[in-house]
Amino acid sequence: RRPLRSHRHHRRDQPMAMTLTKHGLVDLDRYRKLLRERVQPHVRGLNITFFPIDDDKGVLAIDVPRQHESAKPFIADILDGRRAPAAVGVPIRDSDATHWLSHSDLQKLLSAGWNALDGPRENIVRALHEAVASALPMREKPHVPLVGVGSGAMRRNFETAYAAAGGESVLGHPTEAVTSLGPGFIQPLSGNGEQPGPILSALPGHGCAVVPYQVWESMCRAGGDANQESSISKIGLPKTPADGTPLILDRDATVVELDGGSWPAGRLSRSSPHGLWMWRPIPQLDFQISYNSHWTNGDDVDVVVRAVLDISWQGYPQRSRSLSRAVRADHQALLAGTGFAAVLSSLSARRGARIAPPPWEPADGLHTYHSGTSSHMRARITAPDGAQALAANGILQLGTLRSSSSVIGYVDLSINLAAWRNALVDSGAFLTEEADIRLSLPEVIEVLTSAWSTALTLPTALAVSYDDLPLAAPPFIEMHVRAGTRADSGGGYRQLSLAEAVDFSVLGATSEVFRSETGLRVVGPFGLNRASQRRMVAEGLDELALGWGHFNIDSEALFAEITDWPL
DSSP states (O other): OOSEEEEEETTEEEEEEEOOEEGGGOOHHHHHHHHHHHEESOOTTOEEEEEESSSSEEEEEEEOOOOOGGGOSOEEEEOTTSSSOOEEEOEEEETTEEEEOOHHHHHHHHHHHHHHTTSOOHHHHHHHHHHHHHHSOOOOOOOOOOTTTTSGGGHHHHHHHHHHTTTHHHHOOBSSOOEEETTEEEEEBOOSSSSOOOEEEEOTTSOEEEEOHHHHHHHHHHTSOSSHHHHHHHHOEEOOOTTOOOEEOOTTOSEEEEESSSSOSEEEEOSSTTSOOEEEEOOEEEOOOSOTTOOSOOSSOOEEEEEEEEEEBTTOOOSOSSOOHHHHHHHHHHHHHHTTTHHHHHHHHTTTOOOOOOOOEEOOSSSOOOBTTEEEEEEEEEOTTSOEEEEEEEEEEEOOSSOTTEEEEEEEEEEOHHHHHHHHHHTTOOOOTTOOOOEEHHHHHHHHHHHHHHHHHGGGGGTOOTTTSOBSSOOEEEEEEEEOEEEOTTSSEEEOOGGGTEEOGGGOOOOOOOOOEEEEEEESOOSOOHHHHHHHHHHHHHHHHHHHTOTTOOHHHHHHHHTTOOO
16 A cells, blocks of 8 residues: 555645555565665665554655656666566656656667667676576576487488478478488478477488478378378478489479388479478389288189289278178179270280170189179180180178288289180180190280289279379289199099299290299289380289299390280
């Protein structure tokens, strides 16, 4: 409470009323100390006195003499209910009241002094710093690591990328030292806005990339694991230019090339700057095969040419663990639209017979693979005695031991050469007993290419889109060529060699004695046109042939022979 109320009289304040204060509540030394600490500059001639009125109460008087104009304005702490000052203000006395200088008035006052002195002199700047520091001590600037610290010999790469992207004014400062993550190293930055800052990343022996935080979040989700380390270990880190120059990604980028992960080289891509990022592998050839022990054909088959698609999605929405009647019908219709059954009639036509493409029907008899989670369709050409000569199989299957979210598509062509010869002759082909009806190597390449394209269509019977579902593992397609068995004179069966069913003469001579099967794999088998698919199959078989001992193979001649070879 204010102890005195006054009014103007002859240019001086005159008391109108007084409120007594208990003597025990007055601490003159504390008042003087607070005024010295919280009012700047020092108030000259200040006098604080307590006048007792009776044994218990009295009047506290604070006398502030007129101050010289050069000392004004005075700055006082504003506590705002806290122990430490929250701000400073300029109090202005007006009669018996006090008001605080407004922001605009304070700016004008400072501006006037600034301009009068032709800008801030060193002693003025020092005084302002001291005044603010006395009211609100500045916090010690937190320690921040330097760019690239912790990356060893790669530090220069981090520094180069940081500088090229704008440095601290654009990227903020590092929030921690460089740490290893997955196949490489990262260093997060603070940024200069409300959003988290970008990430500096680098693969060993490569340049450094500047990755916007929004893109980085998508990378961490793309590996299908809630753990950042696990996801990045799978998909890798951004691939920088071969010359070591830094890669500065824009937050609106639509493609980010990745490398170094346990998954094969791939990329993050999206259809628009605001679309959903998806990881997609870059198509590449390898020879790791896992489905070579799974076959749909029984005895009396001389050769099988097959493609197997394996694709696994994150959180694939399987509403049921069985395939509906509608899905099975769509599966059958899809196969009819692919034209793979026409391969049977095309191969026959190349041997002089006219046979219409057979229809796709649910497979029956032995060696069928219908179940709650699989659908098996078959198209076939039979000999006059009813024996199966050529058969095309298309199987759609849900789930595998590898992943319950996998979808498998099988497409194959099986041939019984003896029955096929009878069917060819019955359909008008002129064949001698010595005529060679084995598949040529270019025909094998074309059948595999057709099987590849057909297998890719099968999962669409499940009403899923390849573009809308993130992958849980790298998709791949395996392609196999396998010789079958043939009855022998003793009543048993003997294993055929591939050379008994496929003509490899285009490869030239070899020291290879016996081979019953071979295979290759394409990881990321999407987005390739038929010519690119055919070329990749041919390159795979060419490399396999070198391993078989066909050292004089004319690869380019083989590629030229199959270039315009649609069946």
